[in-house]
Amino acid sequence: xxxxxxxxxxxxxxxxxxxxxxxxxxxxxxxxxxxxxxxxxxxxxxxxxxxxxxxxxxxxxxxxxxxxxxxxxxxxxxxxxx
Numbered sequence: 001x002x003x004x005x006x007x008x009x010x011x012x013x014x015x016x017x018x019x020x021x022x023x024x025x026x027x028x029x030x031x032x033x034x035x036x037x038x039x040x041x042x043x044x045x046x047x048x049x050x051x052x053x054x055x056x057x058x059x060x061x062x063x064x065x066x067x068x069x070x071x072x073x074x075x076x077x078x079x080x081x082x
Contacts, residue, residue: 005082012079015050016072022047023068 022043030037054067054074 008082009079012075015046016075018043019047019051019068019072019075 025040025043030040051067051071054071055065058067058070060066
């Protein structure tokens with residue numbers, strides 16, 4: 001059981017890291033096709049559905065999107081609960 005919980009904890013940590021990477025990559029969105037564009041859109045496909053859950057309830061203030069912060073906090077709470 002501890003091995004399964006360890007894997008789940010690792011997956012949650014990796015997903016939180018993907019959210020952070022996606023947020024950093026949005027500061028420099030791709031301008032053409034290439035490896036950066038592929039990575040950008042691939043991470044976006046993984047992260048955006050989860051972030052969309054929070055964007056419904058947390059509006060952007062002054063053009064700043066705070067939904068990734070709350071999304072990571074929820075992931076951390078789940079990880080601590082396990």
